[in-house]
Amino acid sequence: MTTTVADHHHDEVPKGITRWLFTTNHKDIGTLYLWFSFIMFLVGGAMALVIRAELFQPGLQVVDPHFYNQMVTVHALIMIFGAIMPGFVGFANWMIPMMIGAPDMALPRMNNWSFWLLPFATSLLILSLFVPGGGPAAGWTIYPPLSVQGGMGVDLTIFTIHILGMSSILGAINIIATIMNMRAPGMTLMKMPLFIWTWVITAFLLIAAMPVLAGAVTMLLTDRHFGTAFFDPAGGGDPVMFQHIFWFFGHPEVYILILPAFGIISQVIPTFARKPLFGYTSMVFATAGIAFLSFIVWAHHMYTVGMPLSGELFFMYSTMLIAIPTGVKIFNWMATMWRGSMTFETPMLYAIATVALFTVGGLTGLMMAITPADFQYHDTYFIVAHFHYVIFCGSVLGMFAGVYYWLPKWTGHMYDETLGKWHFWLTIIAFNVTFFPQHFLGFAGMPRRIPDYSLQFAEFNVISSIGGFVLGFSQLILLVVVLKAIRGGKKASAEVWENPEGLEWTVPSPAPYHTFATAPEVK
C-alpha cells in the first residue's frame, strides 16, 4: 500500500503511443477494447454488405461462390470474436472497477496483454482472405470434413481462435479476480449491480467454454496436418463428434454474447424509469439458471444429424426450459418500467428496443426448440433471422444502450441527442426491414449460406438488401456521435442522469485517470 501522495503523482496521464502500448490503466484498456470492437464491427459489417449485395438479385453478380462462403464465415467470426466479445470486455474494463469501487482491475499487466493479443489474432484472420485458397469458407462453425478441405486460411483461422481464446480466458480470469477481491467494503455479492453479476457469470462461462473450442480446433488442426482421424470416418473418426464438441462451446458462447448486454440494460432501465430494478434476486438467479442450462442444450443446434430419439427428446425439453428464466428477465424489465416515471433518451430507447426485439428472437428460438418443426427451420433463413434478432438486438443494441449511457462519464461531455435519436431510429427500422423478411424466406424454404437462389425468394431479398445497406451506413452516425462527444459538447455533471444508482456516478465526469484510490463505503 503506497500512500495517497504517490497516487496523486500518477494522475498525470502518460503521453504518446506508449500510453496505449504499455498501459495498465483499466480505463485506457477499456477504451482500446471499445475502439477495437467498433473497428471490427465496421469490418464485419462491410463483409455483411458484400453478402447482401450478392443476394440483392438471383444469379451471381458481385462475387464468386467460394468468396461468398468466405464472407459468410469471416463476417460471423469477426462479429462474434472481434466485435461483440471484445466490446463487452471493454465495458467490463471501464465499468467494473468504477461500479464496485476498485482502483483498477486486479491484474493490470495481464489486462494489457489480453487486449494486445486481439489485433494480432484478428489480423491473422483477415490475412487468411489473401493466402492461396482463400480464407475459411466452411461457415463459422468450421464443420469437418468441409473445413479439412480448405487451404492454409483454415490454419490461420485455427490460430486466430487459439489466440482469441487465450485473450478471452485471461480477460475472464481478470474479471473474476477483480469482482471477487476488490469490491468496496460493504458491497456484498447481493448488493453488486446487475452488470457485475452478469459479467462474473459470463466470465465463468468463458473459462468453461473457450478451452473446449480450443480443443476442437486443435483436433481439426492435427486432422489436417498430422495424420490423426478424430473427425475422419475413413480413419475411424466421427465428423459429428466435432459438432458435439463445437456446440458444447457454442451454446454457452451464445450466452457469453448476451448476458453482459442483459447486465447493461438492467442498469439503464431503472435509471430512466426512475425506479429500482424489479426482482433483483430473481434476476441474479435467472442469469445463473440460464448459464447452467447453456451447458445442457447444445445439440439443439444439430437436431438433423441423426441423433437417437432419446437424445432429441432430452435436448428438446432442456431447450424449452431456457424460456423460463429468460421470460423471468423480460418480465422483470417490464415490471421495472411499470409505474415508473420514464424519459426516453437514446440509452433508454436502445434498452427498450433490446427488450422488445430480443423478445422476438427469443420467441422464434422457442419455435426452433420444437424438434419436429426445427427439421423444417434448420439451416434456413429463419435461423439467420432468429440469431440476428438475438445477437444484434440483444448484444449489439444492448451495447449501444451502454455506450450512450456511459459516454458522458467517459468523455465528460453529453453526446448529441438528436444524432443519437437518428442513429437509433435508422438502426431499428433498417434492422427490421433487413431481418424480418428473412423469417418468411426461411419458411418458404431458402437455405442459408447460399450465394444464389431460386426466383421465388427474389422479392424479400431485395427488401432485405436495401435494409442491410441502410443499417450498415447508419452505424457511421455512432462514430460521429462518439467523436463529437470526445471533442466537446455540453459538460456532463458527475451524475449525468437524474439520480442514477451506482458508484460510477459518484466520480466526476470525465472520470479521472485514477478513481477510487481510497475505497468508498457502501451502506
Next chain:
Amino acid sequence: MIVNRLKHLLGAGSALISTLVLWAVPASVKAEWGLNLPRPVTEIARVQYDLHMLIMYIVTVIGIIVFAIMFYSIVKFRKSKGAQAAKFTHSTKAEVIWTVIPTLILIVMAVPSTKALLLMEDTTDSDMVVKVTGYQWGWHYDYMEDDVDFFSKLTTPQSQITGTETKGENYLLEVDNHMVIPVGKKVRILLTARDVIHAWWVPQLGGKKDAIPGFINEMWVRADETGTFRGQCAELCGKDHGYMPIVVDVVEEAEYQAWLAGRRNSG
C-alpha cells in the same frame, strides 16, 4: 406529441406489425410471396406444419401481450405526463405467476412435439428403400432392391446464373435425373455422403436430414399425392452448395414400375 408517440409505436412495434401482416394479407398474395411453410404432402410434413402453426400462434399471442404491456407502459408512465415513480422492487405473487404460466405453456407445447417426433423416427414397416448419397455437388440415388442407380445434377445453364440469359421458371431447382417414388408407399430413405456433410431436404415431403460420410442416417416419406416436388441441399458443403437441388417425382405405382423397368434397361 402524436408524432412522437407514433414513432415509438413504429419502432419497437414494426416487428409485431409485420407479424400481423402474415395473417392480414389475402391467401393469394401469401402463395406468391411464400410467407409460410409450403403446403405439406406427407404425413410428417403435415404434422410439422400443424405443430409449426400451433407454436407460431402461441408465440405470437405471447408477443402481442408482451408488446401491449410495454406500449401501455411507454405511453402511460412517462415523466412528461407527470407520472410519479412507484417504489416497489419485487412481488412474489407476480414472479410466481410468470414462472408457472410459461411452464404450463411449455408443457402444452411439449406433448404434441413428442408425439410428432415419435412418428418421424419410426422407420419400421417400410415398403421400399432408396439410398441417397450426397457428393460435391450433386446427389446419387440407389434403388438397391431394384438394381437401379443414377446421379442427379443441376441442369440450370451457367448462362442463366451469370445473367446472360433470362432465368427459367425452375431456376436452380432443376436436375437431369429426377428421383421417382410411388404415391402412398412408405419409402425409407438412407442418407450418406461421399465427401463432406450434405443435407437432403424437400420441404413439402417433410424435414431435412444430414447426409454424413461414414454414417447412414434414415428418414421416411409417404407421399399423399402425385406431383413434382423440389428442394435443395441444406448443409453448407463447399463452393457449389447453392447448386445441388433435389427433384422428386411422386407417381402412380404403375408408372413407377414402368420407370424402374426403363431405368434398368438403359442402365
